[in-house]
Amino acid sequence: MFVSVFFISGFAPDTPTPYKIGDKATDFKLKSVDGKLYSMSDFKSAKGFIVVFTCNHCPFAVKYEDRINALAKKYKSQGYVLLAINPNDPAVQPEDSFELMKTRAKEKGFVFPYLFDEGQKIYPQYGATKTPHVFLLDKNQVVKYIGAIDDNVDSASDVKEKYLENAIAALESGKTPSPETTKAIGCSIKAKK
Amino acid sequence: MKSFLAAFFLIVFSSQAESQNVRIFENYSTLEKQILNDQNTIYVVNFWATWCAPCVKELPHFEKLNSENKKVKVVLVSLDFKNQFETKLLPFLKNKKINSEVVLLTDKDYNTWLPTVDKDWSGSIPATLIINKGKRIFAERIFHSYEELNEYVNTNIN
Numbered sequence: 001m002f003v004s005v006f007f008i009s010g011f012a013p014d015t016p017t018p019y020k021i022g023d024k025a026t027d028f029k030l031k032s033v034d035g036k037l038y039s040m041s042d043f044k045s046a047k048g049f050i051v052v053f054t055c056n057h058c059p060f061a062v063k064y065e066d067r068i069n070a071l072a073k074k075y076k077s078q079g080y081v082l083l084a085i086n087p088n089d090p091a092v093q094p095e096d097s098f099e100l101m102k103t104r105a106k107e108k109g110f111v112f113p114y115l116f117d118e119g120q121k122i123y124p125q126y127g128a129t130k131t132p133h134v135f136l137l138d139k140n141q142v143v144k145y146i147g148a149i150d151d152n153v154d155s156a157s158d159v160k161e162k163y164l165e166n167a168i169a170a171l172e173s174g175k176t177p178s179p180e181t182t183k184a185i186g187c188s189i190k191a192k193k
Numbered sequence: 194m195k196s197f198l199a200a201f202f203l204i205v206f207s208s209q210a211e212s213q214n215v216r217i218f219e220n221y222s223t224l225e226k227q228i229l230n231d232q233n234t235i236y237v238v239n240f241w242a243t244w245c246a247p248c249v250k251e252l253p254h255f256e257k258l259n260s261e262n263k264k265v266k267v268v269l270v271s272l273d274f275k276n277q278f279e280t281k282l283l284p285f286l287k288n289k290k291i292n293s294e295v296v297l298l299t300d301k302d303y304n305t306w307l308p309t310v311d312k313d314w315s316g317s318i319p320a321t322l323i324i325n326k327g328k329r330i331f332a333e334r335i336f337h338s339y340e341e342l343n344e345y346v347n348t349n350i351n
Contacts (some may be wrong), residue, residue, distance in 0.1 A: 129315040129318055130317035183303055183314065184316045185317075186316050186317055187273055188246075
């Protein structure tokens with residue numbers, strides 16, 4: 001008992017440990033731009049979830065907006081649900097307010113729920129550090145892939161490796177995605193001060 | 194027409210003379226080999242971009258470090274988009290009167306080069322790398338003041 005107390009106090013930092021491949025991801029109940037609340041558990045027949053931490057202001061996220069929308073359309077028919085989450089505190093980054101999320105979703109015709117991580121409770125549990133930052137989960141919400149959408153932020157037509165799509169294809173054929181994680185530049189998440 | 198052309202060239206050349214010469218690298222390993230290669234220099238390498246607000250905010254601390262801490266050389270590696278080199282990056286450097294060495298890195302194969310900077314770098318910026326005689330100290334963090342940065346650098350190079 002003494003040991004376990006020590007363990008908890010010694011290893012319980014302010015920020016939870018970021019998810020690794022194989023961890024079960026937490027569900028959430030977050031408000032979307034359509035005013036409704038969304039949870040992964042709402043999608044009973046989903047084969048998997050594409051959770052994308054993204055936002056309005058970040059130029060890297062903006063460059064991926066159309067690709068994220070296309071992915072949502074493409075994989076919906078295959079049973080995968082794309083959920084985008086804005087993790088930023090609008091007090092720090094006013095362009096990422098819920099009102100402006102609604103505006104952006106309308107302008108771009110987002111076909112996916114664009115959720116607001118109100119109170120910033122969800123992104124630290126995932127260990128998201130930047131936008132965009134993608135987590136691919138299987139139907140049991142187990143993390144299968146973490147990282148970038150593809151290998152060319154500047155130009156969709158110059159992409160050589162579609163990391164996320166390849167990872168979904170691997171899941172579909174019962175294989176392990178390769179790579180399971182990728183690195184990419186992004187805008188740091190704006191935490192409450 | 195002639196005088197117009199002459200005026201045009203005058204403007205082009207005078208603006209070049211005022212702004213610093215920013216080298217562009219398409220490959221990170223080339224950048225490291227060509228810019229961060231002096232064994233007798235301690236480099237403080239800051240990864241930033243004009244579109245990154247927290248980066249822009251901490252830039253003056255790096256400028257001050259470069260001018261006041263004689264033990265180190267600051268290199269600012271811009272990750273700005275290539276097509277905004279002349280429209281955004283150069284005007285920004287001129288406007289902010291940046292004196293530290295600035296290079297533009299356009300290597301888009303992040304998954305290859307990010308782990309060579311540091312295996313734990315998630316990819317968020319700002320991020321800072323110290324190279325001291327082959328020893329590398331990396332931090333994916335923001336420095337809120339010159340004092341904070343200077344103390345961090347001094348602690349890590351001594």
